[in-house]
Amino acid sequence: MSxxxxxRPRSARDFAGYYQTRWYTLRRPWHQPKGSERxxxxxxxxxxxxxxxxxxxxxxxxxxxxxxVAQFRYMGVERRFRHRGIAQRLLxxxxxxxxxxxxxxxxxxxxxxxxxxxxxxGYSVFDTSYTLYGCIPxxxxxxxx
Ligand SMILES: CC(C)(COP(=O)(O)OP(=O)(O)OC[C@H]1O[C@@H](n2cnc3c(N)ncnc32)[C@H](O)[C@@H]1OP(=O)(O)O)[C@@H](O)C(=O)NCCC(=O)NCCS
Numbered sequence: 001m002s003x004x005x006x007x008r009p010r011s012a013r014d015f016a017g018y019y020q021t022r023w024y025t026l027r028r029p030w031h032q033p034k035g036s037e038r039x040x041x042x043x044x045x046x047x048x049x050x051x052x053x054x055x056x057x058x059x060x061x062x063x064x065x066x067x068x069v070a071q072f073r074y075m076g077v078e079r080r081f082r083h084r085g086i087a088q089r090l091l092x093x094x095x096x097x098x099x100x101x102x103x104x105x106x107x108x109x110x111x112x113x114x115x116x117x118x119x120x121x122g123y124s125v126f127d128t129s130y131t132l133y134g135c136i137p138x139x140x141x142x143x144x145x
Contacts, residue, residue, distance in 0.1 A: 004057065004086060006050050006093045017056035018049045025059070025076030030133045037074070046097050050077070050086045057081040060090040062097055065107075070098040072108040091121050099145055107142035115139055 009018045023037040041063045050058030058077040065071040072094050077086045098106050109129045110118050119125075122143050129138035 003052050004050050004081075004084070004089075005052075006048060006089050009047050009049055009056075013054075014049070014056075015047075017051075017054070018047060018059055021049070021056040021078065022059045022074050022076055025078060026074060030136075032133075039073075045073075046094075048090055048093050048097070050081075050090060052081075058086045058090055060087075060094055062094045062106075064101065064103070068102055068104040070094075070101070070103040070106045072106060075108075075114075087117065088121060091118075095143075095145055103145055105142055106145055107140060109138040110141045112137045112139060115141070 009015045027037045045063040060075045123141040125139045127140040129140045
């Protein structure tokens with residue numbers, strides 16, 4: 001996986017690329033407008049991105065949803081960079097960030113097609129969740145860190 005670096009966005013340019021990739025991988029395929037890739041927790045959340053040079057090719061985010069509980073959100077990898085272990089690296093990096101903050105449990109709403117990937121990373125389904133845009137079923141998954 002040479003050439004791909006996982007790091008936190010720092011500059012305005014980093015964040016522009018970060019949100020662009022989040023929108024491109026998670027919202028554009030469902031014809032959602034720019035801005036729909038953000039929520040009210042961006043300022044308090046921990047953001048991570050996978051970069052090749054200056055290009056942001058993958059993104060993920062974590063926020064605390066309880067004193068020792070973290071929710072992960074917005075995991076997306078550009079199509080032509082998939083199946084190279086980038087999401088797995090992003091997930092491990094999120095877990096490290098969570099452990100630093102004394103998080104014991106990480107959870108998220110997983111899109112159904114991604115559930116087997118997360119299971120291979122040690123996560124378990126614990127409940128059903130919402131269906132996004134009327135066509136993407138989600139499952140609640142968790143792992144004890
Ligand atoms: C789900 C998603 C984030 C996975 O990203 P990814 O970078 O391809 O994930 P990884 O490469 O770490 O692992 C995915 C697969 O590649 C395989 N893989 C990992 N490294 C590999 C390598 N070096 N060579 C070949 N395959 C590899 C893994 O075994 C895994 O297998 P799977 O396809 O059967 O699940 C990506 O498909 C995506 O962005 N999808 C659209 C948005 C989305 O659904 N996001 C999740 C929201 S919950």
